[in-house]
Amino acid sequence: MHFSDAFKKVEVYTKELKEFLSGSAINAYAAPLPLLGQHEKRVFELGGYNPEANLMGGAAVDCAILNLFSYFAPSGTNTFHVRLCPGLIHVKKADMLEVERLIALINSYKKLFAKSVDSITDKRLKHDEIHMTFPMMMTKQVSREINFIPSSQSLTSIGFSLAGKMDQRVISYEEAAQLCTDIESSSRLSNYRNCELRYRRSKTKRFYANCRIKQEGVKASKPIQLQGGMPIIASSENDEPIKVNHLSMTGRNMAKRSNAANYELICPTHHIYAMMPK
DSSP states (O other): OOHHHHHHHHHHHHHHHHHHHHHHEEEEEEOOOOOOBTTOOOOGGGTTTOOSOOEETHHHHHHHHHHHSOOBOOTTBOSSSOOOOOEEEEEOGGGHHHHHHHHHHHHHHHHHHHHHHHTOOOHHHHHHHHHHHSTTBOHHHHHSOOOBOOTTEEEEEEEEEEEOOEEEEEEOHHHHHHHOOSHHHHHHHGGGTTSEEEEEEEOOOEEEEEEEEEETTOOSOEEEEEEOSSOEEEOOGGGOOOEEOOOOOHHHHHHHHHHTTTEEEEETTTTEEEEOOO
């Protein structure tokens, strides 16, 4: 199936699911991250992973649905990076089977879309063909499957975390000088000629949803972890409230600063730090 045909099917069932969720959602939580400009990248040290807000209730339902099912980037924003909105859409237990059915259809056509796109091996041809057919499409957003908790299970609580490995190495002053070409970074670098310099970069960071679920007929709950960059769709036993631990980057950022207390950021673009004497 050609990617254009697969996407049309995704749109059809997405429309149906959006309408169904709007009437079935009991509550929701959404922590949307700001969209990126056309040439921007997310930089952890500059607050690139901080949510714009922590929303609950009706506003969160609308926000979660918008971010989960928006396949095109607004003009002037980045089409390469997917939307990020850790969250939850809590639906009625009686409706979860129908939600599952629609998600299964959407995810199946998402897979066919991704398979068709991946079959175009020439990157320039792939880009041109996709964006000539669907201008401003976020290809990764279309390919990304919807995560959910099956109707046979009940979600009791959910929280969110951000994880990514650190890549670091010592570099020479000369190597740093070749990278710090802008006036501001070059000026800062000149103040640290006698310090140890390091390249310190967190590899691709991902949000995770840390869930506790109960299986039908089983008393004890168990933990599971899902990709958490987009809202999780789930139900609960007897439609009871689901405990939501809001996403907060404050503690994580404080820990980050503590771990890197002896480092001074010189060049955010190239992730260059100076090790400060104790």
